[in-house]
Amino acid sequence: MPQHAKGPRLYRRKDTGVYLIRDTGRGDKSTGTRNLREAEAALSRYIAERDRPSGPATPEGMTVAEALCIYGEEHAPHVADPTRIAYGISALVPFWGDLPISAVTGETCRRYGITRNRATGTIRKELGILQAALNHCAREGYLLNPPLVAMPRKPEAKDRWLTRSEAAKLVWAAWRNPKAKHLARFILVALYTGTRKTAILKMRYIPNTEGGWVDTQTGMMTRRGEGQAETKKRTPAARLPRQLLAHLRRWEANGARYVVEIEGQRVGSIKTAWATAIKEAQIAPATPHSLRHSAITWAMQRGARPADVCGYFGVSIDTLQRVYWHHHPDYQQSAVEAMERKL
Structure with a gap:
């Protein structure tokens, strides 16, 4: 009775110790390594390549x-x-x-x-x-x-933004919790710059490839790392407001390496600290992304020019008009004036 084909598998040469890939009817193929883990990875790649269609397949055939x-x-x-x-x-x-x-x-x-x-x-x-x-x-x-x-x-676009009172309660709830002081820093940076959570958590005081950094001498924030390409989630450089810059300089002077850190180490998640702060602050449910909504909303309420808002926060003009424009004091102003004007 003919033997069944065993399929692709690893075989270690006794003379060199290098792993080979054996596949019935296809001959041996060297992995080029003596490391089993690396050889297994090579085997996985081989199987994926072997089973990949060589020509256009129909939707039924792939x-x-x-x-x-x-x-x-x-x-x-x-x-x-x-x-x-x-x-x-x-x-x-x-x-x-x-x-x-x-x-x-x-x-x-x-x-x-x-x-x-x-x-x-x-x-x-x-x-x-x-x-x-x-x-x-x-x-x-x-x-x-x-x-x-x-x-x-x-x-529908979420329109949850924090009032100034809610933001103050949230910062205070985080700061008075010994285990969540890093969250207070995160909240301040997010409210003053509207930067997204991931970008803030990767931010340092020196240029790096993993994320952005702040330059406390020039007062500029670079939101993405050196060599990182821009994505749809726009991350433009931004000037730092004087209030936030003062905080950043103080944190740096005290030895901080990351903008948001715990004992000198980068913070990977704020999920638990955030949930605790929201509960302690006794405000309506919100997410860390609500801080970005709040920053853009506040800028519009204070009459910032739309072009500057788009450039500062990295938001498209379409999103600005669709989600935030109604907060601006000039919203529908000319239409209201026209309706109020005597004929």
């Missing part, structure tokens, strides 16, 4: 997992934020992985949203990665006629 794998390997390494794609793929694979691409329909997309049980915005981002993967495979010649991914309706 699985969603194959399309996501191609997209992750070929496109993700060249974007500014590859981890965002990695998180999206890891969320998509459990549901879509073994399904053929032909199964991507409106019904299955809606079922994915129900199964995933996350916020509508999260589902849209993940399905957007699926659509991008299918388009990439079609563009690179792996796939014919990619289907359209059915997206849930885009949620």
Whole structure:
């Protein structure tokens, strides 16, 4: 009776100790390493490459997992934020992985949203990665006629912003908690600059490649690291308001390395401290991103010029008009004056 093919596997040469990949009918292929972990990684890459279609496949002939794998390997390494794609793929694979691409329909997309049980915005981002993967495979010649991914309706923009009183209560609740003083610093930076959470938590006092930095001599904030490409989440450089600059100079003089830190170490998460501060401050529920909304809203309420607001906070003019313009004192002013004017 003929033996069944064993499939791709590792074999270690006795003379050199180098691991080989053996695959029935294909000959041995060296991994070039004696390290088992590195050899296993090479085997994984070999299997992915071996099973990759050599020519354009129909939606019935390629699985969603194959399309996501191609997209992750070929496109993700060249974007500014590859981890965002990695998180999206890891969320998509459990549901879509073994399904053929032909199964991507409106019904299955809606079922994915129900199964995933996350916020509508999260589902849209993940399905957007699926659509991008299918388009990439079609563009690179792996796939014919990619289907359209059915997206849930885009949620309304959140308009939760803090009043000055709420912000003061939140800062005080964080500062008086010995375990959350770092959060008070985070809140101040976010309220004065409208910078996003991740960018603030990576920010240092010296130039670095992982994130931005503040220059307390020139009074400028650089929001992204050296060599980091700009993304849709705009991160322009910004001048620092004098009140915040005074805080930053004091923190730096006291030996701080990061703008937000605990005992000299960068803070990775503020989730627990934030929830505690919100509870202690006794204000309506809000997220760290609400601080960005608050900063932009306050700037508009005080009559800042739209062009300056866009440049300072890194917000598009479309978003400014759609979400924040009604807070500006000039909102509909000429229309009201026209209606009040005597004929």
